[in-house]
Amino acid sequence: MNEPFGNTFGLKASELKHLKNTWKRRVSVHEIVSPELARHLCEFSAQTHRQVGVLISRKGEIEHVVVGNAHKLDLPDIGRSRAGQVRLRGLRFVHTHLKSEALTKDDLTDLALLRLDLIAAIGVKDDGLPGVLHFAHLLPQNADAALWRMETLPSVHDGQPDFGATMTALEDELALTTRARKVGDRERAVLVGVCLDGKRANTEASLVELKELARTAGVEVVDEVLQMRKQVDPRYLIGRGKLDELNLKSMQMGAELLIFDKELNPSQARGINEATSLKVLDRTQLILDIFAQRAQSADGKLQVELAQLKYLMPRLVQSDDSLSRLAGGIGGRGPGETKLEIDRRRVRERISQLDKRIDQLSVNRQTRRRSRERHELPVVSIVGYTNAGKSTLLNVLTRSEVLTEDKLFATLDPTSRRLRFPREHEVIITDTVGFIRDLPKDLVSAFRATLEELDDAALLLHVIDAADPARDQQIESVEKILLQLGLSDRPRLLVWNKIDRISEEEADALISDRGGVAISAATSRGIDALLLKAERTLFAEVADDSLAMLRV
Numbered sequence: 224m225n226e227p228f229g230n231t232f233g234l235k236a237s238e239l240k241h242l243k244n245t246w247k248r249r250v251s252v253h254e255i256v257s258p259e260l261a262r263h264l265c266e267f268s269a270q271t272h273r274q275v276g277v278l279i280s281r282k283g284e285i286e287h288v289v290v291g292n293a294h295k296l297d298l299p300d301i302g303r304s305r306a307g308q309v310r311l312r313g314l315r316f317v318h319t320h321l322k323s324e325a326l327t328k329d330d331l332t333d334l335a336l337l338r339l340d341l342i343a344a345i346g347v348k349d350d351g352l353p354g355v356l357h358f359a360h361l362l363p364q365n366a367d368a369a370l371w372r373m374e375t376l377p378s379v380h381d382g383q384p385d386f387g388a389t390m391t392a393l394e395d396e397l398a399l400t401t402r403a404r405k406v407g408d409r410e411r412a413v414l415v416g417v418c419l420d421g422k423r424a425n426t427e428a429s430l431v432e433l434k435e436l437a438r439t440a441g442v443e444v445v446d447e448v449l450q451m452r453k454q455v456d457p458r459y460l461i462g463r464g465k466l467d468e469l470n471l472k473s474m475q476m477g478a479e480l481l482i483f484d485k486e487l488n489p490s491q492a493r494g495i496n497e498a499t500s501l502k503v504l505d506r507t508q509l510i511l512d513i514f515a516q517r518a519q520s521a522d523g524k525l526q527v528e529l530a531q532l533k534y535l536m537p538r539l540v541q542s543d544d545s546l547s548r549l550a551g552g553i554g555g556r557g558p559g560e561t562k563l564e565i566d567r568r569r570v571r572e573r574i575s576q577l578d579k580r581i582d583q584l585s586v587n588r589q590t591r592r593r594s595r596e597r598h599e600l601p602v603v604s605i606v607g608y609t610n611a612g613k614s615t616l617l618n619v620l621t622r623s624e625v626l627t628e629d630k631l632f633a634t635l636d637p638t639s640r641r642l643r644f645p646r647e648h649e650v651i652i653t654d655t656v657g658f659i660r661d662l663p664k665d666l667v668s669a670f671r672a673t674l675e676e677l678d679d680a681a682l683l684l685h686v687i688d689a690a691d692p693a694r695d696q697q698i699e700s701v702e703k704i705l706l707q708l709g710l711s712d713r714p715r716l717l718v719w720n721k722i723d724r725i726s727e728e729e730a731d732a733l734i735s736d737r738g739g740v741a742i743s744a745a746t747s748r749g750i751d752a753l754l755l756k757a758e759r760t761l762f763a764e765v766a767d768d769s770l771a772m773l774r775v
């Protein structure tokens with residue numbers, strides 16, 4: 224609390240203090256506002272043609288006097304409540320409305336975001352005396368998803384509810400709701416998509432993927448919001464009004480996390496966090512978090528930490544508060560967790576240290592690869608969008624048991640196996656980390672070591688989930704990343720997987736239009752054809768007759 228008296232609109236601090244002193248100690252714990260205080264407030268308003276308000280503590284003491292203009296007043300900065308906080312502020316705000324108007328959207332927003340005990344507006348009658356009393360207080364979670372209860376009394380003189388008793392009951396109920404949420408419950412998030420090009424379907428598809436990412440990260444998605452915009456708001460990405468709405472919604476649904484489908488620049492992330500007090504993540508951070516949760520090998524862990532630090536670096540500005548907000552839970556987890564608390568210089572040092580160690584590991588790997596080359600076994604690499612079925616394919620091809628999961632990024636570390644083709648040729652086959660649209664730049668470079676394996680590939684098997692509605696965009700994303708990795712000229716075989724989920728006709732059409740082979744890694748359908756085709760691509764001398772045999 225830096226300003227003891229809020230907005231003054233020309234009133235001197237001493238004058239406000241005087242008002243505070245004359246009005247103090249007039250409210251009993253059993254009423255919202257005493258008729259006497261109401262009279263003072265209305266009298267002042269009628270004389271000045273301004274709204275006036277007081278913040279009253281549970282004890283009935285006036286803590287602040289706030290003067291506005293005829294239509295609105297701004298509450299002093301009493302600090303926002305923390306996300307997920309259950310307790311009420313212990314302050315109620317009683318103010319005047321010159322035209323006896325009902326509580327406004329701003330009033331209710333203040334009630335919810337500041338977690339006030341109650342907000343009340345007293346109508347000022349023409350003769351300057353108090354008229355109607357509008358008031359509202361928050362509600363615990365309820366079936367109707369109502370955030371507050373609003374009431375209107377004809378006058379401050381009778382029918383006021385027992386304020387103290389109402390608050391006690393309300394706080395008891397609020398406490399119950401939280402106790403019902405166990406420790407270790409998953410974090411609850413609202414997803415936010417922003418559509419800038421008018422193509423709603425694309426944003427919706429992208430939100431579907433974001434939801435999968437959230438699920439993989441272990442976040443419970445309680446709501447999704449899509450906003451159509453001509454351009455992004457520089458400060459909050461979405462409009463301020465929409466942000467307030469989101470904030471209320473999150474509070475109502477007990478969400479403590481907002482996940483944006485667009486990359487937020489550091490100042491937007493900060494702006495949104497300050498405006499809402501919710502934890503804010505973007506898609507990139509969510510992906511980084513999944514990688515942090517899943518990295519197994521020492522190598523993988525180093526790479527994720529490097530990517531997290533690189534992402535964090537420009538976000539480490541002035542306030543160290545932003546750092547502590549980042550620590551812990553989704554988005555603040557992983558190898559970097561405790562290290563996030565250190566300052567920029569140390570982060571920079573850590574980054575260069577990690578760079579060196581990763582380079583070293585990469586040298587080791589090259590040595591290993593060279594010894595493999597001595598065996599002269601060609602490498603076949605399985606690439607593709609995350610969750611396409613790459614590991615499942617590796618497993619059926621080599622009868623191994625690499626982890627496969629219906630989650631994104633099940634595989635982070637490359638696995639290599641020997642594979643014998645029908646014509647007795649032997650190769651090394653490798654499974655790699657899945658690709659994703661707009662793979663964070665730092666992750667691409669951080670995973671360069673893992674992806675280096677691809678440098679040796681004589682053939683890429685590009686596995687596609689043929690049954691995914693976003694199939695074509697996924698193919699495009701994979702192609703784009705292969706291009707970035709300088710692998711676009713590598714021989715490639717399109718492997719249309721999961722054909723058990725599409726019709727026979729659709730599978731045939733795919734093959735005749737776009738080439739490749741259709742398989743189901745889950746049922747082993749088409750695996751023999753895949754093997755032959757791969758072998759033929761790799762070893763030109765393979766007789767065509769075996770393929771011809773398959774065709775009949």
Ligand SMILES: Nc1nc2c(ncn2[C@@H]2O[C@H](COP(=O)(O)OP(=O)(O)OP(=O)(O)O)[C@@H](O)[C@H]2O)c(=O)[nH]1
Nearest residue numbers: 609610611612613614615628632633634657744745
């Ligand atoms: N119906 C069907 N499901 C499949 C098929 N192949 C794989 N799946 C399922 O798809 C999911 C993902 O398979 P994974 O092999 O883990 O996919 P991945 O490409 O390795 O995924 P990441 O490592 O996460 O990038 C799993 O639930 C598999 O059981 C298939 O041919 N048909």
Ligand SMILES: [Mg+2]
Nearest residue numbers: 613614633634
């Ligand atoms: Mg995998």
